[in-house]
Amino acid sequence: MNVTVIGLGYVGLTTAAALAELGHCVVGVDIDNVKIEKLNRGDVPVWEPELAPLIAKNRQAQRLAFTTDVHNAASQADVILVAVGTPAGPEGKPDLTQLERAVSDLTDCLPSDALLIIKSTVPVGTTDQIATRLQRDVVHNPEFLRQGSAVHDFFHPDRIVIGCESKWAAGRMCRLYQGITAPMIVCDRRSAEMIKYTANAFLAMKISYINMIADLCESLDANVEDVARGIGADHRIGHAFLQAGAGYGGSCFPKDTQALLYMGAQTGCSLPLVESADQINQLRPRRLVTKAERALGTLSGKRVALLGLTYKPQTDDVRSAPSIAVSRMLLEKGAEVHAYDPRARRFPVQQVAISPDVDTAVRDVDAVMILTEWDEFRHMDWKRLLPTLRCPVIIDGRNLYRLEEMRELGTTYPLHYLSVGRPEVNTWR
Numbered sequence: 001m002n003v004t005v006i007g008l009g010y011v012g013l014t015t016a017a018a019l020a021e022l023g024h025c026v027v028g029v030d031i032d033n034v035k036i037e038k039l040n041r042g043d044v045p046v047w048e049p050e051l052a053p054l055i056a057k058n059r060q061a062q063r064l065a066f067t068t069d070v071h072n073a074a075s076q077a078d079v080i081l082v083a084v085g086t087p088a089g090p091e092g093k094p095d096l097t098q099l100e101r102a103v104s105d106l107t108d109c110l111p112s113d114a115l116l117i118i119k120s121t122v123p124v125g126t127t128d129q130i131a132t133r134l135q136r137d138v139v140h141n142p143e144f145l146r147q148g149s150a151v152h153d154f155f156h157p158d159r160i161v162i163g164c165e166s167k168w169a170a171g172r173m174c175r176l177y178q179g180i181t182a183p184m185i186v187c188d189r190r191s192a193e194m195i196k197y198t199a200n201a202f203l204a205m206k207i208s209y210i211n212m213i214a215d216l217c218e219s220l221d222a223n224v225e226d227v228a229r230g231i232g233a234d235h236r237i238g239h240a241f242l243q244a245g246a247g248y249g250g251s252c253f254p255k256d257t258q259a260l261l262y263m264g265a266q267t268g269c270s271l272p273l274v275e276s277a278d279q280i281n282q283l284r285p286r287r288l289v290t291k292a293e294r295a296l297g298t299l300s301g302k303r304v305a306l307l308g309l310t311y312k313p314q315t316d317d318v319r320s321a322p323s324i325a326v327s328r329m330l331l332e333k334g335a336e337v338h339a340y341d342p343r344a345r346r347f348p349v350q351q352v353a354i355s356p357d358v359d360t361a362v363r364d365v366d367a368v369m370i371l372t373e374w375d376e377f378r379h380m381d382w383k384r385l386l387p388t389l390r391c392p393v394i395i396d397g398r399n400l401y402r403l404e405e406m407r408e409l410g411t412t413y414p415l416h417y418l419s420v421g422r423p424e425v426n427t428w429r
């Protein structure tokens with residue numbers, strides 16, 4: 001089929017390349033000239049594992065092309081997917097400006113037999129409104145891929161959700177995804193929109209739940225990792241998303257939980273579980289900064305190195321990353337902040353001094369704070385690094401190291417190791 005994908009961010013670009021790999025003839029459209037020029041030169045504007053070779057392969061096979069010309073691309077299409085951004089606006093209300101523009105750009109070039117699919121995460125009722133406006137069946141097909149494993153997730157989804165009103169649309173969706181083995185959940189458009197928010201909020205609740213329990217573990221001298229292992233073994237709970245730490249970031253969990261709360265407020269329906277998940281998450285950065293303050297007495301005049309700026313490993317994305325709130329708080333308390341991340345781009349807090357490597361970042365600092373679980377940090381040689389620190393304080397916001405390992409290290413190299421929901425190791429003072 002001829003497919004047009006509008007909006008080439010993490011989702012749109014991955015979807016375009018993966019649909020081409022399935023054998024479709026795909027044109028990716030974006031309003032960002034620079035992005036399209038880059039793609040047409042063979043560069044990939046975002047870093048996502050497996051994506052660059054997939055794009056190169058399908059461009060070479062002439063199944064994938066990029067343009068800013070939506071009219072030309074859409075007029076040939078059997079299927080048009082919209083994957084533009086839907087960021088949070090004031091009070092958590094989703095900002096649909098990009099979507100509105102994409103839909104109006106399409107109104108005068110949409111072939112009568114083309115299927116329009118909204119893939120962006122949108123408030124319940126949005127796809128219905130677009131269908132009414134365009135007077136045709138429009139599908140809502142939410143995306144569940146994760147950054148860092150987007151290509152893998154596209155080809156191995158747990159399910160494909162199709163919100164539509166006609167058998168014709170559902171049939172075309174089956175053809176679009178032919179080659180992918182996954183249960184198809186066909187439902188109405190509003191329920192499909194609701195599934196997306198409900199799934200993200202549930203995962204966010206799981207993380208906040210274990211973070212809440214981690215805080216209690218600290219007060220009661222228990223170990224949250226053992227607790228997570230113990231509860232996760234119950235298949236009704238499961239092991240996934242029980243990693244306590246700095247809290248969730250990224251462009252989706254924070255904005256989608258807030259969007260759900262906004263929808264609740266609009267309809268007079270309170271959502272206390274989601275509200276608590278959000279509140280608990282917002283307090284995670286403060287909790288880590290307080291640990292640093294406790295270990296050092298004061299943060300004023302102290303130098304702190306942040307290891308990891310992205311909201312999770314295997315991505316270059318820093319949107320709503322815990323590192324942003326942590327660095328702002330440290331700076332407010334008078335600390336000097338240095339940071340290293342293997343991939344992060346455009347960190348928004350200007351006063352943070354970005355170092356080219358770990359060695360430079362941690363030299364002469366009063367504390368090291370780990371915020372992203374990059375493999376590089378997991379395998380660091382602390383025996384070599386600890387003597388280069390001014391104070392041997394490690395605040396591990398992602399529980400990267402085993403406590404026995406740190407206790408053993410502490411017998412030869414005095415240190416103060418503070419992690420999340422686990423007993424401290426202190427052989428320093």
Ligand SMILES: NC(=O)C1=CN([C@@H]2O[C@H](COP(=O)(O)OP(=O)(O)OC[C@H]3O[C@@H](n4cnc5c(N)ncnc54)[C@H](O)[C@@H]3O)[C@@H](O)[C@H]2O)C=CC1
Pocket residue numbers: 006007008009010011012029030031032035083084085086098099101102105119120121122143144145146147251252
């Ligand atoms: N990032 C993720 O992992 C996931 C995101 N989602 C949802 O997918 C949607 C897209 O997310 P991302 O890919 O992260 O967005 P993004 O912000 O990375 O990219 C959006 C792209 O759309 C382009 N764009 C904006 N207006 C346009 C227009 N009128 N015509 C053509 N292009 C236009 C922008 O230039 C940008 O390249 C959002 O609704 C998000 O909530 C869903 C699942 C996963």
Ligand SMILES: O=C(O)[C@H]1O[C@H](OP(=O)(O)OP(=O)(O)OC[C@H]2O[C@@H](n3ccc(=O)[nH]c3=O)[C@H](O)[C@@H]2O)[C@H](O)[C@@H](O)[C@@H]1O
Pocket residue numbers: 143144145146147148200203207240241242243244245246247248249250251252253311312
């Ligand atoms: O709607 C979206 O955008 C996507 O949001 C998440 O994907 P993503 O944000 O890319 O990454 P996750 O792996 O879910 O991690 C999100 C955040 O939660 C944190 N997290 C995750 C798991 C965990 O156990 N503990 C924890 O703190 C991560 O560090 C990260 O900051 C969902 O997992 C995807 O299914 C969804 O499509």
